[in-house]
Amino acid sequence: MSEAESSTHLPEEGLVEVWGDVVSERHVKVSVLLGAGLAVPTFLLAHRGFGAAMDNQDLAKTFAMLAGLAACLVAALISARLFEPKRIVSERTLDREQQIEAALDLARQPLGMGRLADLDDEGREELRRIGLYEVFEEAERRLAIEEGAQAGETEAVDGSSTGAGGAR
Structure with missing residues:
Protein backbone atom coordinates (compact mmCIF):
# COMPACT_ATOMS: atom_id res chain seq x y z
CA MET A 1 0.00 0.00 0.00
CA PHE A 83 -1.45 28.35 -13.25
CA GLU A 84 -1.47 24.81 -11.94
CA PRO A 85 -1.03 24.17 -8.18
CA LYS A 86 2.53 23.46 -7.07
CA ARG A 87 1.79 20.27 -5.17
CA ILE A 88 4.63 18.59 -3.37
CA VAL A 89 3.85 14.88 -3.33
CA SER A 90 6.00 12.10 -2.00
CA GLU A 91 5.13 8.45 -2.04
CA ARG A 92 6.23 5.75 0.34
CA THR A 93 5.20 2.24 1.21
CA LEU A 94 3.94 1.49 4.69
CA ASP A 95 4.69 -1.85 6.27
CA ARG A 96 1.90 -3.77 8.03
CA GLU A 97 2.77 -2.40 11.49
CA GLN A 98 2.71 1.22 10.22
CA GLN A 99 -0.68 0.56 8.61
CA ILE A 100 -2.03 -0.79 11.90
CA GLU A 101 -0.66 2.22 13.80
CA ALA A 102 -2.31 4.56 11.28
CA ALA A 103 -5.64 2.75 11.77
CA LEU A 104 -5.20 3.00 15.56
CA ASP A 105 -4.54 6.73 15.22
CA LEU A 106 -7.81 7.04 13.31
CA ALA A 107 -9.66 5.03 15.93
CA ARG A 108 -8.30 7.24 18.73
CA GLN A 109 -9.70 10.38 17.08
CA PRO A 110 -12.81 11.86 18.74
CA LEU A 111 -15.18 10.39 16.14
CA GLY A 112 -13.24 7.12 15.83
CA MET A 113 -13.26 5.02 12.70
CA GLY A 114 -16.24 2.74 13.21
CA ARG A 115 -16.23 -1.03 13.50
CA LEU A 116 -15.83 -3.75 10.91
CA ALA A 117 -19.01 -5.37 12.24
CA ASP A 118 -20.94 -2.26 11.17
CA LEU A 119 -19.87 -2.66 7.53
CA ASP A 120 -22.05 -4.35 4.98
CA ASP A 121 -20.73 -7.30 2.98
CA GLU A 122 -19.72 -5.05 0.10
CA GLY A 123 -17.65 -2.82 2.39
CA ARG A 124 -15.90 -5.83 3.97
CA GLU A 125 -15.16 -7.29 0.55
CA GLU A 126 -13.71 -3.97 -0.65
CA LEU A 127 -11.38 -3.83 2.37
CA ARG A 128 -10.29 -7.43 1.71
CA ARG A 129 -9.70 -6.67 -1.97
CA ILE A 130 -7.36 -3.77 -1.19
CA GLY A 131 -5.65 -5.69 1.62
CA LEU A 132 -6.84 -3.60 4.56
CA TYR A 133 -9.39 -5.84 6.25
CA GLU A 134 -6.76 -7.60 8.36
CA VAL A 135 -5.17 -4.23 9.21
CA PHE A 136 -8.42 -2.84 10.60
CA GLU A 137 -9.20 -6.16 12.28
CA GLU A 138 -5.85 -6.06 14.11
CA ALA A 139 -6.36 -2.39 14.98
CA GLU A 140 -9.78 -3.21 16.47
CA ARG A 141 -8.25 -6.06 18.48
CA ARG A 142 -5.48 -3.83 19.87
CA LEU A 143 -7.93 -1.04 20.62
CA ALA A 144 -10.15 -3.45 22.57
CA ILE A 145 -7.11 -4.55 24.59
CA GLU A 146 -6.20 -0.90 25.28
CA GLU A 147 -9.75 -0.06 26.32
CA GLY A 148 -9.89 -3.17 28.52
CA ALA A 149 -6.63 -2.21 30.22
CA GLN A 150 -7.87 1.36 30.77
CA ALA A 151 -11.15 0.06 32.19
CA GLY A 152 -9.18 -2.25 34.51
CA GLU A 153 -7.05 0.67 35.74
CA THR A 154 -10.18 2.74 36.37
CA GLU A 155 -11.80 -0.14 38.30
CA ALA A 156 -8.62 -0.64 40.34
CA VAL A 157 -8.54 3.05 41.28
CA ASP A 158 -12.29 3.11 42.03
CA GLY A 159 -12.05 -0.16 43.95
CA SER A 160 -9.17 0.99 46.14
CA SER A 161 -10.94 4.22 47.11
CA THR A 162 -14.19 2.33 47.77
CA GLY A 163 -12.32 -0.30 49.76
CA ALA A 164 -10.69 2.32 51.94
CA GLY A 165 -14.04 3.97 52.51
CA GLY A 166 -15.66 0.62 53.34
CA ALA A 167 -13.03 -0.15 56.00
CA ARG A 168 -14.18 2.77 58.12
Whole structure:
Protein backbone atom coordinates (compact mmCIF):
# COMPACT_ATOMS: atom_id res chain seq x y z
CA MET A 1 0.00 0.00 0.00
CA SER A 2 1.39 3.40 -0.81
CA GLU A 3 0.49 6.68 0.80
CA ALA A 4 0.62 10.03 -0.99
CA GLU A 5 1.59 12.82 1.33
CA SER A 6 1.32 16.51 0.76
CA SER A 7 4.23 18.23 2.40
CA THR A 8 3.38 20.98 4.84
CA HIS A 9 6.70 22.78 4.48
CA LEU A 10 7.30 24.99 1.49
CA PRO A 11 10.85 24.33 0.25
CA GLU A 12 10.87 26.83 -2.62
CA GLU A 13 10.82 30.57 -2.17
CA GLY A 14 7.66 32.24 -3.40
CA LEU A 15 5.29 29.38 -2.59
CA VAL A 16 2.35 29.91 -0.26
CA GLU A 17 -0.50 27.74 0.97
CA VAL A 18 -3.95 28.94 -0.06
CA TRP A 19 -7.04 26.94 0.94
CA GLY A 20 -4.98 23.82 1.52
CA ASP A 21 -3.08 23.94 -1.78
CA VAL A 22 0.47 25.07 -2.46
CA VAL A 23 0.66 27.82 -5.08
CA SER A 24 3.09 30.39 -6.40
CA GLU A 25 2.70 33.74 -4.66
CA ARG A 26 3.28 35.52 -7.98
CA HIS A 27 0.57 33.45 -9.67
CA VAL A 28 -1.89 34.28 -6.87
CA LYS A 29 -1.19 37.98 -7.30
CA VAL A 30 -1.64 37.76 -11.08
CA SER A 31 -4.90 35.84 -10.60
CA VAL A 32 -6.25 38.43 -8.17
CA LEU A 33 -5.33 41.25 -10.56
CA LEU A 34 -6.92 39.34 -13.44
CA GLY A 35 -10.11 38.89 -11.39
CA ALA A 36 -10.27 42.54 -10.45
CA GLY A 37 -9.32 43.59 -13.98
CA LEU A 38 -12.20 41.63 -15.46
CA ALA A 39 -14.85 42.00 -12.76
CA VAL A 40 -14.71 45.74 -12.07
CA PRO A 41 -14.97 46.93 -15.69
CA THR A 42 -17.64 44.31 -16.38
CA PHE A 43 -19.67 45.52 -13.41
CA LEU A 44 -19.29 49.18 -14.36
CA LEU A 45 -20.23 48.59 -18.01
CA ALA A 46 -23.15 46.33 -17.05
CA HIS A 47 -24.36 48.89 -14.47
CA ARG A 48 -24.28 51.63 -17.05
CA GLY A 49 -26.00 49.43 -19.67
CA PHE A 50 -28.67 47.98 -17.40
CA GLY A 51 -29.19 51.34 -15.71
CA ALA A 52 -29.96 52.99 -19.04
CA ALA A 53 -32.18 50.16 -20.26
CA MET A 54 -34.22 49.55 -17.09
CA ASP A 55 -36.57 51.69 -15.04
CA ASN A 56 -35.88 49.80 -11.78
CA GLN A 57 -32.34 50.87 -10.78
CA ASP A 58 -32.14 48.36 -7.92
CA LEU A 59 -32.78 45.55 -10.38
CA ALA A 60 -30.25 47.06 -12.82
CA LYS A 61 -27.61 47.09 -10.07
CA THR A 62 -28.43 43.47 -9.20
CA PHE A 63 -27.96 42.37 -12.81
CA ALA A 64 -24.71 44.35 -12.99
CA MET A 65 -23.47 42.57 -9.86
CA LEU A 66 -24.33 39.22 -11.45
CA ALA A 67 -22.37 40.23 -14.55
CA GLY A 68 -19.41 41.15 -12.31
CA LEU A 69 -19.67 37.82 -10.53
CA ALA A 70 -19.72 35.99 -13.87
CA ALA A 71 -16.54 37.89 -14.81
CA CYS A 72 -14.94 36.69 -11.56
CA LEU A 73 -15.79 33.10 -12.51
CA VAL A 74 -14.31 33.60 -15.97
CA ALA A 75 -11.15 35.02 -14.36
CA ALA A 76 -10.97 32.00 -12.03
CA LEU A 77 -11.26 29.62 -14.99
CA ILE A 78 -8.55 31.47 -16.89
CA SER A 79 -6.28 31.44 -13.82
CA ALA A 80 -6.90 27.73 -13.26
CA ARG A 81 -5.85 27.00 -16.84
CA LEU A 82 -2.79 29.27 -16.69
CA PHE A 83 -1.45 28.35 -13.25
CA GLU A 84 -1.47 24.81 -11.94
CA PRO A 85 -1.03 24.17 -8.18
CA LYS A 86 2.53 23.46 -7.07
CA ARG A 87 1.79 20.27 -5.17
CA ILE A 88 4.63 18.59 -3.37
CA VAL A 89 3.85 14.88 -3.33
CA SER A 90 6.00 12.10 -2.00
CA GLU A 91 5.13 8.45 -2.04
CA ARG A 92 6.23 5.75 0.34
CA THR A 93 5.20 2.24 1.21
CA LEU A 94 3.94 1.49 4.69
CA ASP A 95 4.69 -1.85 6.27
CA ARG A 96 1.90 -3.77 8.03
CA GLU A 97 2.77 -2.40 11.49
CA GLN A 98 2.71 1.22 10.22
CA GLN A 99 -0.68 0.56 8.61
CA ILE A 100 -2.03 -0.79 11.90
CA GLU A 101 -0.66 2.22 13.80
CA ALA A 102 -2.31 4.56 11.28
CA ALA A 103 -5.64 2.75 11.77
CA LEU A 104 -5.20 3.00 15.56
CA ASP A 105 -4.54 6.73 15.22
CA LEU A 106 -7.81 7.04 13.31
CA ALA A 107 -9.66 5.03 15.93
CA ARG A 108 -8.30 7.24 18.73
CA GLN A 109 -9.70 10.38 17.08
CA PRO A 110 -12.81 11.86 18.74
CA LEU A 111 -15.18 10.39 16.14
CA GLY A 112 -13.24 7.12 15.83
CA MET A 113 -13.26 5.02 12.70
CA GLY A 114 -16.24 2.74 13.21
CA ARG A 115 -16.23 -1.03 13.50
CA LEU A 116 -15.83 -3.75 10.91
CA ALA A 117 -19.01 -5.37 12.24
CA ASP A 118 -20.94 -2.26 11.17
CA LEU A 119 -19.87 -2.66 7.53
CA ASP A 120 -22.05 -4.35 4.98
CA ASP A 121 -20.73 -7.30 2.98
CA GLU A 122 -19.72 -5.05 0.10
CA GLY A 123 -17.65 -2.82 2.39
CA ARG A 124 -15.90 -5.83 3.97
CA GLU A 125 -15.16 -7.29 0.55
CA GLU A 126 -13.71 -3.97 -0.65
CA LEU A 127 -11.38 -3.83 2.37
CA ARG A 128 -10.29 -7.43 1.71
CA ARG A 129 -9.70 -6.67 -1.97
CA ILE A 130 -7.36 -3.77 -1.19
CA GLY A 131 -5.65 -5.69 1.62
CA LEU A 132 -6.84 -3.60 4.56
CA TYR A 133 -9.39 -5.84 6.25
CA GLU A 134 -6.76 -7.60 8.36
CA VAL A 135 -5.17 -4.23 9.21
CA PHE A 136 -8.42 -2.84 10.60
CA GLU A 137 -9.20 -6.16 12.28
CA GLU A 138 -5.85 -6.06 14.11
CA ALA A 139 -6.36 -2.39 14.98
CA GLU A 140 -9.78 -3.21 16.47
CA ARG A 141 -8.25 -6.06 18.48
CA ARG A 142 -5.48 -3.83 19.87
CA LEU A 143 -7.93 -1.04 20.62
CA ALA A 144 -10.15 -3.45 22.57
CA ILE A 145 -7.11 -4.55 24.59
CA GLU A 146 -6.20 -0.90 25.28
CA GLU A 147 -9.75 -0.06 26.32
CA GLY A 148 -9.89 -3.17 28.52
CA ALA A 149 -6.63 -2.21 30.22
CA GLN A 150 -7.87 1.36 30.77
CA ALA A 151 -11.15 0.06 32.19
CA GLY A 152 -9.18 -2.25 34.51
CA GLU A 153 -7.05 0.67 35.74
CA THR A 154 -10.18 2.74 36.37
CA GLU A 155 -11.80 -0.14 38.30
CA ALA A 156 -8.62 -0.64 40.34
CA VAL A 157 -8.54 3.05 41.28
CA ASP A 158 -12.29 3.11 42.03
CA GLY A 159 -12.05 -0.16 43.95
CA SER A 160 -9.17 0.99 46.14
CA SER A 161 -10.94 4.22 47.11
CA THR A 162 -14.19 2.33 47.77
CA GLY A 163 -12.32 -0.30 49.76
CA ALA A 164 -10.69 2.32 51.94
CA GLY A 165 -14.04 3.97 52.51
CA GLY A 166 -15.66 0.62 53.34
CA ALA A 167 -13.03 -0.15 56.00
CA ARG A 168 -14.18 2.77 58.12
